[in-house]
Amino acid sequence: MTAPFDLRRPEGGRIDRARAMRFVFDGAGYSGYAGDTLASALLANGVRLVARSFKYHRPRGIATAGAEEPNALVQLRGNARSEPNIRATQVELYDGLVAASQNRWPSLELDLGALNSVFAKLLPAGFYYKTFMWPPGFWHFYERLVRRMAGMGRAADASDPDRYDHRWAHCDVLVVGAGPSGLAAALAAGRAGARVILCDEQAEPGGSLLGSGATLDGAPAMQWAGAVLAELGALPDVTVLPRTTAFGYYDHNALGLVERVADHAAEPLPGQPRQRLWLVRARQVVLATGAIERPLVFRDNDRPGVMLADAARTYLGRYAVACGRRAVLFTNNDHAYDAALALHAGGVDLAAIVDLRAEPGGLRVDAARARGLRVIAGRAVTATHGRSSVTGVDIARLQEGSDLAVLDRESIACDLVLNSGGWTPSVHLFSQSGGRLRYDEATGAFLPGRAVQAVRAAGSCNGAVALKDCLKQGAAAGAAAAGDCGFAAAPPALPAAEPEPESAPMRLLWVVPSDAPVGHKGKHFVDLQNDVTAADLRLAAREGYRSVEHLKRYTTTGMGTDQGKTSNLAALAILAEATGREIPAVGTTTFRPPYTPVAMGALTGRTVGALLDPARWTPIHRWHVRAGAVFENVGQWQRARYYPQAGEDMHRALARELHAARNAVGIFDASTLGKIDVKGPDAARFLDLVYTNSWSKLGIGRCRYGFMLREDGYVFDDGVTTRLADDHFLVSTTTGNAAPVLSWLEDLLQMEWTELKVRLTSVTEEYAVVTLSGPFARRVLTELTADIDLEPKAFPFMSLSHGTVAGIAARVFRVSFTGELSYEVQVKASYGLALWNACMEAGEKYGITPYGTEAMHVLRAEKGYVIVGQETDGTVTPYDLGMGWIVNDNKPDFIGKRGLRRADLQRPDRKQLVGLRLEAGERRKLPEGAHLVADRDAVPPMPMLGHVTSSYWSVALDAPIALAMIKGGRARMGETVYAPLPDRVAAATVVEPCFWDPEGKRLHG
Amino acid sequence: MKRYSIFSLARNALSHHEDWPQAWRSPEPKPAYDVIIVGGGGHGLATAYYLAKEHGISNVAVLEKGWLGGGNTGRNTTVIRSNYLWDESAHLYEKSLQLYEGLSQDLNFNIMLSQRGVVNLAHSEHDLRELSRRVHALRLNGIDSEVLSLDEVRRLIPILDCSPAARYPVLGASVQWRGGIARHDAVAWGFARAADARGVDIIQNCEVTGILRDGGRVTGVETTRGAIRAPKVGCVVAGHASVLAAMAGLSLPIESHPLQALVSEPIKPVLHTVVMSSAVHAYISQSDKGELVMGAGIDTWNSYAQRGSLPVVAHTVGAVCELFPIFGRVRMMRSWAGIVDICPDASPIISRTPVEGLYFNCGWGTGGFKATPGSGWVFAYTIARDEPHPLNAPFALERFSTGALIDEHGAAAVAH
């Protein structure tokens, strides 16, 4: 009695039999070895059915051994680390791995979604464009049903606990793919002294050598690979990145790589990122990305157990797994015979080799026959049998000129159907680089043509077949790439490969006939993941979707997570046939990044949470925190909005702060305002050009308020600028606009007015600014300074004094944004907190009260001072704000001068800034943003006059106030306007936009 | 036109779907037409359709250099809404939304308009104020829009991170319930099929290389398939508008930029509305196939190549993961770029030109998919009558010299 056939072969493979790994799939426990993938381990355990297809929920198994896998998608890991749609063929097995099948209910074996198959006749490609239209407007109802069927796996149910890194790298030569060609290329470039990065998506470099059993110089080829890797490892400028996929090729030779640092373990080690995204800018790129075997399109070619021939060889050679016990090979080419011979040698019963060619010949075919294998020529597999696993195939003779194959029908029992339709070079990255592709008739494949960027293709992605040629092309490409980087490089000596047996031509037959016309019986799948059949593709062509892109979109072929790696070419060919064109005339679809899907976390890197955007704090921030301030984000800054005391809500806190600022003294942290130091002999001329008003005559030590406009005449920013010296100004900007203003000014200096001698420096963070504002401001400051004369005559409004405040060197500006007597004390940032504390102490007896941005807004609104971005929105001129006085039209030029002159900006009925007062006794504020109309009884759509820009409860007036921009506003003083609100219509009277101390006595006091 | 319905599907099932007619013909160009539309995107096809349907002008050719719908129409993230700030925009986009609401029936092609609501998040006091302004304006314009409290946002989008500890916490939102998404290809195909049925010639793989003029009048176009004559030519070529304009000696105030979008692998539906955030620079929806559809901001340099750069995509994905931390392990499946035509005021140009008989419809930039039917409707009117419809009168070229801009830039940092 012979021992039962064990799918895990007793010897061979690159697995570590000493390290068993337990894992769980769909709740059942299994065991595999280190070095297995989830797919190889499942196959070794005899698990055939692993997934359901997207549309028809057909049972599916593992069809390939790599990145091209369309079927075997699983939900990997659990809880917060749960990941959908992971290809089992790319998951390295680790101890404790948990995976589950997806998109089935209630179970993989019994999936009710498979009912779709029953209605399949009603669901051809694009059926949804033709139906669900009745009754009108009911799509949302149908959509709910459709959405139930949507998706495959599930997103995790909690935040991803892992971290991701980003890394930027430069190199001379980036080699993508560490198969024989890539290794040879890296060796050639590395030896020449070039900085080389070699990446490969697999855990172990070697590519096709890992599973093929090839020899070099008479020894296993992996020995040579090992020696090359050792040499590369010893070269200081060579970086080898395993588990790293180059997924995108962008302009200027920038490539995106994703390194799976910790995916081969249950979770990353402490401190380790899960994945690392590399942005590599390479002077030269060598693509050695290999080729992917192409399935044949025959009837019911999707059952579990139908597999690419080379995949089966890989499973056997690399993982010592026989994918079945009794196999049939279905091929159109010689190459697949290698797989059959390998499987046969590995103990698999090879029931038959079904060859589409009438007269296959050549060494490989002879070898098969010599081993007694049954080669059945000129026939096709016309059907497969079985449900959750294939149990047999029908074969029949092909007839010239007929699309039926009915003669000499025969059934063969088997549990494995290997198939091969030839090879498709992986030109994805080459195409992404912008390179042109050319069609090669003989192999029925697109190959790299003219390159656009500094890139070369080598090896099987370049159409090479024999190992010898792969090595040669790789070495030549590596040497040439290094040479183009200026290194003296020569291709290294290469080991000798076994001679490649001469191969006979393949037979391209894009749709394999069966005993019924295509589409009438069973399904000829082209895109396995999206369940797109040959009949679907022909239907699309018939309906006029003749462009490949139309075909893709109409049928969804190639739009799955595998991006059609095994299906695109067949789809193209079927379209060409159906429309009577040659394949190159149809053209290929654009390959879009990424080559394989990339975790969004990896793209994100660390820039989430607190690191999303730097939070900027003033030097006094800690004090505000301790005082219990409520903060708001203003640009990147976090500013104290108000300082509630025990039991206070915002309204009460605000009232207290406002009262203090108007009646005693308030203290405010104004450090966030942008500060730009402008220096140079042409500084005044420069400011004359960027501001609407004039600066040349501003005295040293004097301050002036100014508007910057955009070219189109609209307000861009505002602020007070001070002349520090003849050639030296300090410009202040709004908090949020500091950076845009600086880059705009730099842009002007560097691009427009290169003749001006001016230097700009951002000094926003160099200084802390403490504002004292209120009737007692001077008294507080008097307590703190001995060397600054605070007498109004000596230190008038809108001027600057230098001196010491609280013993700290300071610049004191007498400016005001509150309408009260105010001083802005500016000190080196590191003294900011000390200054603040000193002010608080000195001001205690005057009732000094910190106020936040909210109170500041109210105070300025009472005065009618505008806030850029609140009263303005990019469509407002200084005239609209009633501030025409700030525009000096006599200047020969300033930015925005020409824009301001345009007819529409001169219209008298433009929206203009006004104040609004409510009816006496009205305590309810107008909502900010409320729109105003002239006619109380208007109904939508109604003509609008404008809107409320600011609206507050004024403590000083004990009434609500508002500012608004309304059409022809200045001519409407005294008129009543209405704000139709959801619950009422509010009436308001148009008034001057200044509610407090219109003569300005207080701030001049 | 053979009508599509569940019955026609059933009938065709009996014949194995082998008798379906072509959705549109692929005719050879005639020597002359009454109107030539350059550009077979959604806007061009809609223009041709409404020329035939509303104005009885069916001797029309649509010339497309590639395949119809292959420009931005087939590359966009399909957000549809009409909640624009300025009256001029709101009325134009609302007209379009109304046409969308009956479009599947009108075209007899299911464009899958999914009015699932478009939610705009507010992350600062400034955002809240702007959002309130917009909602008030829309209400008085008779367009649906409302403010959502933080609690309502949380209930509507449970997977959104609404934590106050976020770097830019969500403070509230506005929603337009009638907004949503539609299937972009279906819009192009539906218009193509319906226009073809009314006699319009859709000529693909036909690039316009010159604009023929006689004095100040247009007389036709030069193409890769020969000269074609027409007394009226409407150009609707999005990112290539300036190229076409230059052929007629015109210069447009338009910059062309790459704009990228991406989709994730399909996952079971978890996001049932469209979510946009201009502060965190992201917008996202989930398609009926389960893919998360995300749009980036523009790549800031000018380009005509439909390619973008990785950091721009990474930035967008980062923003999405900030808003939706559960998406960290979901994977990006595909990304791509279109070339968008951006006006200084981020509003379109639908206009006559100084060349008699030559019309331009462009400048839709990052947000013209939602305008497809409306844009075609007013452009057809403009071409047929040689004068703008009141809805598009404010969108004439002259506004750049008068200064009567419709500045939607300030209005939305992310304008889709």
Ligand SMILES: Cc1cc2nc3c(=O)[nH]c(=O)nc-3n(C[C@H](O)[C@H](O)[C@H](O)COP(=O)(O)OP(=O)(O)OC[C@H]3O[C@@H](n4cnc5c(N)ncnc54)[C@H](O)[C@@H]3O)c2cc1C
């Ligand atoms: C990534 C991305 C996301 C977007 N997201 C949204 C969104 O969510 N919502 C939204 O409303 N909008 C969105 N948009 C914008 C929207 O896609 C466009 O505004 C709209 O589709 C433009 O349609 P169109 O028909 O004018 O242009 P297109 O569809 O670009 O059509 C123009 C056509 O002109 C053709 N053409 C060009 N030159 C010539 C020539 N010389 N001869 C002949 N033909 C020529 C082109 O091939 C093209 O097919 C997005 C755009 C992009 C790129």
